[in-house]
Amino acid sequence: xxxxxxxxxxxxxxxxxxxxxxxxxxxxxxxxxxxxxxxxxxxxxxxxxxxxxxxxxxxxxxxxxxxxxxxxxxxxxxxxxxxxxxxxxx
Amino acid sequence: xxxxxxxxxxxxxxxxxxxxxxxxxxxxxxxxxxxxxxxxxxxxxxxxxxxxxxxxxxxxxxxxxxxxxxxxxxxxxxxxxxxxxxxxxxxxxxxxxxxxxxxxxxxxxxxxxxxxxxxxxxxxxxxxxxxxxxxxxxxxxxxxxxxxxxxxxxxxxxxxxxxxxxxxxxxxxxxxxxxxxxxxxxxxxxxxxxxxxxxxxxxxxxxxxxxxxxxxxxxxxxxxxxxxxxxxxxxxxxxxxxxxxxxxxxxxxxxxxxxxxxxxxxxxxxxxxxxxxxxxxxxxxxxxxxxxxxxxxxxxxxxxxxxxxxxxxxxxxxxxxxxxxxxxxxxxxxxxxxxxxxxxxxxxxxxxxxxxxxxxxxxxxxxxxxxxxxxxxxxxxxxxxxxxxxxxxxxxxxxxxxxxxxx
Amino acid sequence: xxxxxxxxxxxxxxxxxxxxxxxxxxxxxxxxxxxxxxxxxxxxxxxxxxxxxxxxxxxxxxxxxxxxxxxxxxxxxxxxxxxxxxxxxxxxxxxxxxxxxxxxxxxxxxxxxxxxxxxxxxxxxxxxxxxxxxxxxxxxxxxxxxxxxxxxxxxxxxxxxxxxxxxxxxxxxxxxxxxxxxxxxxxxxxxxxxxxxxxxxxxxxxxxxxxxxxxxxxxxxxxxxxxxxxxxxxxxxxxxxxxxxxxxxxxxxxxxxxxxxxxxxxxxxxxxxxxxxxxxxxxxxxxxxxxxxxxxxxxxxxxxxxxxxxxxxxxxxxxxxxxxxxxxxxxxxxxxxxxxxxxxxxxxxxxxxxxxxxxxxxxxxxxxxxxxxxxxxxxxxxxxxxxxxxxxxxxxxxxxxxxxxxxxxx
Numbered sequence: 001x002x003x004x005x006x007x008x009x010x011x012x013x014x015x016x017x018x019x020x021x022x023x024x025x026x027x028x029x030x031x032x033x034x035x036x037x038x039x040x041x042x043x044x045x046x047x048x049x050x051x052x053x054x055x056x057x058x059x060x061x062x063x064x065x066x067x068x069x070x071x072x073x074x075x076x077x078x079x080x081x082x083x084x085x086x087x088x089x090x
Numbered sequence: 091x092x093x094x095x096x097x098x099x100x101x102x103x104x105x106x107x108x109x110x111x112x113x114x115x116x117x118x119x120x121x122x123x124x125x126x127x128x129x130x131x132x133x134x135x136x137x138x139x140x141x142x143x144x145x146x147x148x149x150x151x152x153x154x155x156x157x158x159x160x161x162x163x164x165x166x167x168x169x170x171x172x173x174x175x176x177x178x179x180x181x182x183x184x185x186x187x188x189x190x191x192x193x194x195x196x197x198x199x200x201x202x203x204x205x206x207x208x209x210x211x212x213x214x215x216x217x218x219x220x221x222x223x224x225x226x227x228x229x230x231x232x233x234x235x236x237x238x239x240x241x242x243x244x245x246x247x248x249x250x251x252x253x254x255x256x257x258x259x260x261x262x263x264x265x266x267x268x269x270x271x272x273x274x275x276x277x278x279x280x281x282x283x284x285x286x287x288x289x290x291x292x293x294x295x296x297x298x299x300x301x302x303x304x305x306x307x308x309x310x311x312x313x314x315x316x317x318x319x320x321x322x323x324x325x326x327x328x329x330x331x332x333x334x335x336x337x338x339x340x341x342x343x344x345x346x347x348x349x350x351x352x353x354x355x356x357x358x359x360x361x362x363x364x365x366x367x368x369x370x371x372x373x374x375x376x377x378x379x380x381x382x383x384x385x386x387x388x389x390x391x392x393x394x395x396x397x398x399x400x401x402x403x404x405x406x407x408x409x410x411x412x413x414x415x416x417x418x419x420x421x422x423x424x425x426x427x428x429x430x431x432x433x434x435x436x437x438x439x440x441x442x443x444x445x446x447x448x449x450x451x452x453x454x455x456x457x458x459x460x461x462x463x464x465x466x467x468x469x470x471x472x473x474x475x476x477x478x479x480x481x482x483x484x485x486x487x488x489x490x491x492x493x494x495x496x497x
Numbered sequence: 498x499x500x501x502x503x504x505x506x507x508x509x510x511x512x513x514x515x516x517x518x519x520x521x522x523x524x525x526x527x528x529x530x531x532x533x534x535x536x537x538x539x540x541x542x543x544x545x546x547x548x549x550x551x552x553x554x555x556x557x558x559x560x561x562x563x564x565x566x567x568x569x570x571x572x573x574x575x576x577x578x579x580x581x582x583x584x585x586x587x588x589x590x591x592x593x594x595x596x597x598x599x600x601x602x603x604x605x606x607x608x609x610x611x612x613x614x615x616x617x618x619x620x621x622x623x624x625x626x627x628x629x630x631x632x633x634x635x636x637x638x639x640x641x642x643x644x645x646x647x648x649x650x651x652x653x654x655x656x657x658x659x660x661x662x663x664x665x666x667x668x669x670x671x672x673x674x675x676x677x678x679x680x681x682x683x684x685x686x687x688x689x690x691x692x693x694x695x696x697x698x699x700x701x702x703x704x705x706x707x708x709x710x711x712x713x714x715x716x717x718x719x720x721x722x723x724x725x726x727x728x729x730x731x732x733x734x735x736x737x738x739x740x741x742x743x744x745x746x747x748x749x750x751x752x753x754x755x756x757x758x759x760x761x762x763x764x765x766x767x768x769x770x771x772x773x774x775x776x777x778x779x780x781x782x783x784x785x786x787x788x789x790x791x792x793x794x795x796x797x798x799x800x801x802x803x804x805x806x807x808x809x810x811x812x813x814x815x816x817x818x819x820x821x822x823x824x825x826x827x828x829x830x831x832x833x834x835x836x837x838x839x840x841x842x843x844x845x846x847x848x849x850x851x852x853x854x855x856x857x858x859x860x861x862x863x864x865x866x867x868x869x870x871x872x873x874x875x876x877x878x879x880x881x882x883x884x885x886x887x888x889x890x891x892x893x894x895x896x897x898x899x900x901x902x903x904x905x906x907x
Binding site for chain 3 (some may be wrong): 101134135137146151163194201206207209210212213214215217218219221222223225227228229230231232233235236237239240242245246247248249250251252253254257259264267271288293295296354355356357359361370373374412486487488491
């Protein structure tokens with residue numbers, strides 16, 4: 001399915017791009033909080049994710065898009081990516 | 091200028107080609123086991139007939155001293171510096187609270203070579219907008235010092251020295267000053283470097299690296315007549331410094347005392363090499379000994395930066411000869427023949443030499459250079475030293491030295 | 498803390514987007530225009546932003562003074578030119594040899610090194626000229642200065658990203674007070690390069706316009722290049738040879754946040770500590786400070802944490818203490834910023850004027866600071882200023898510089 005495919009991909013990107021050694025994509029829940037008290041990612045990780053997602057999906061993530069809300073979890077990230085992909089097609 | 095406060099080393103941590111820890115490193119020095127391994131030449135940076143080996147620490151398992159999650163975004167120099175710092179602290183038995191105002195001083199020649207290369211590759215091959223922000227934050231020369239500060243929660247002065255082969259002893263001088271001036275009760279002094287394929291290929295293009303001999307082995311031959319260059323090496327060493335009185339009060343036995351440090355510059359040195367004329371540095375060293383009221387005759391061990399380069403070993407040899415006047419030199423150790431040039435090996439060897447660790451025969455030494463007449467250590471058993479002179483003469487002209495004694 | 502030995506500044510030199518001398522810096526800072534523009538030589542294609550504080554081509558008169566010009570990297574050239582200017586002003590051309598050089602930098606000859614790497618990677622050249630790498634090391638500019646002036650004293654470069662220049666001044670101060678040297682050339686030099694320009698952009702820290710520190714609509718820093726050199730001497734040494742000090746380096750302080758590699762402590766604690774340490778080291782009361790030459794990069798985060806630091810140190814006075822940032826005019830000179838900004842601070846004290854930031858946008862009222870915008874302000878005679886720099890890895894440094902007038906020696 002398209003949507004869970006994106007979520008799975010994003011989880012892999014998170015583990016790879018952020019060097020989360022000892023973690024697997026499966027261990028990240030769709031709704032798990034990624035930053036601060038959640039997975040413990042920080043502002044540099046956020047920027048790193050932006051670069052990796054842009055590369056992977058050929059989209060441009062502007063600072064307006066890269067909000068705390070959209071980067072909260074894999075679920076919200078997937079929604080952002082889908083939205084950007086759709087808008088780039090129109 | 092001279093403080094009453096005697097400064098001692100109470101802990102040391104080493105990451106080297108021998109792995110994580112001072113013991114495996116000491117073992118390698120004692121047996122003159124040159125742990126050269128092939129450098130990866132697949133990126134195509136190297137010339138076809140380039141040197142092919144280096145003494146590399148990248149495979150050292152750091153997990154006892156830094157967790158993978160903490161290390162995940164760190165460059166190799168940062169990770170190794172943190173691991174080495176944790177080792178030194180453990181040996182010194184510091185209370186974590188005491189580290190709050192510790193001074194951190196790290197020396198590096200090349201910084202994070204791999205990270206820098208990756209960023210340039212990203213920017214040049216895929217475009218500037220693909221540059222990884224996490225890599226950039228690790229590309230600054232002070233990343234290791236900053237990571238050590240974060241690991242130790244040390245909010246005191248934080249300094250990174252970049253001065254090639256003279257760097258480690260300059261960093262040591264700063265550490266001593268931080269403690270002796272009373273500004274910090276603890277100083278963590280480190281030396282760290284990383285040799286990656288691009289860096290290795292560049293050293294090779296400068297014809298700085300040891301050439302293979304008849305059986306194809308690249309051997310650095312400190313002070314030897316046939317010397318042809320150095321072996322590149324990397325890794326990290328961190329030593330913990332504190333006031334001697336404080337150490338004794340804590341019931342910790344110091345390893346060594348730093349008696350004196352000195353620095354100078356030789357403006358006749360070309361940018362990437364050493365001067366032909368030892369006059370300037372000889373004069374500077376002589377003045378330094380005089381102003382500290384120290385007689386070279388009291389030195390009974392030399393730990394030289396001698397690493398097998400023609401001009402570098404030459405000037406170091408001539409300056410040391412001049413310092414000792416007509417007399418023969420005390421035993422000459424040239425640890426870079428084993429550890430390779432750059433990284434923490436030299437600093438660690440200086441401390442180990444001071445505590446009387448044994449050193450094996452100087453690798454590759456067969457015939458003395460008639461101009462120098464220096465015969466480095468042949469591996470025989472030596473009495474424990476009482477005064478050790480360490481010297482680091484940098485390509486480009488900077489120079490530093492230090493006298494250590496067992497504590 | 499009291500010291501038997503006072504340290505004075507007897508010469509200054511600078512290279513920046515405003516030009517190749519300290520006077521150029523002074524007039525450029527007073528001009529009301531930003532020198533951050535589309536660079537003529539530095540290539541910004543593919544970059545998110547297109548402006549920088551680029552140094553203009555060198556005048557013949559400067560090149561003539563440097564016979565080794567052709568062999569030097571860009572950052573080496575800035576350093577040597579600034580050092581020559583400073584030493585000439587100090588009247589120290591003779592009898593210089595034992596001087597020390599304490600430099601701060603973050604790029605060294607990276608610009609030229611990128612040329613080498615680019616040829617290897619992009620044109621697949623098998624033998625790019627290795628002379629492009631001869632000055633790559635971060636310590637190259639400091640060494641080039643020592644080599645040009647034939648100095649034999651201690652030479653070292655410190656590299657703590659954006660705090661390097663100010664840290665170098667602190668190290669130089671220790672050097673002089675401890676009696677290890679009587680004269681120190683303290684400074685720094687950095688040049689624009691792909692690594693730092695792309696790197697800061699990757700962090701989204703760069704404003705696409707020339708940066709607007711302390712403004713409500715600030716969006717980041719501008720990258721710049723250049724060098725600053727100050728001749729520092731023990732007061733007795735200066736007076737003995739009949740030199741008239743320009744200013745006095747009263748104190749220096751440093752600290753480390755130890756919290757995050759790029760984000761400053763949100764309350765500016767480490768920065769406040771560094772400033773407090775500098776003031777204590779100068780042996781003066783907090784109330785003596787007349788103005789602040791801030792780190793002021795113009796990033797949303799720095800300006801907030803810096804303002805909190807200033808409020809923490811100066812209390813209620815912070816709201817009326819003039820604060821300016823040279824970065825609005827010349828850009829952020831990274832490792833050499835602290836050195837060039839110290840030169841600018843000395844210029845302020847000599848000319849009794851606080852350089853304003855170029856007009857543009859409203860001051861961020863939430864910071865509650867007295868920002869010098871548009872028009873210069875006057876400085877009382879024998880004024881006292883803070884110059885501060887805060888860096889990646891949480892390195893913080895500050896210096897206290899005081900004006901000099903007749904009778905200051907007593």
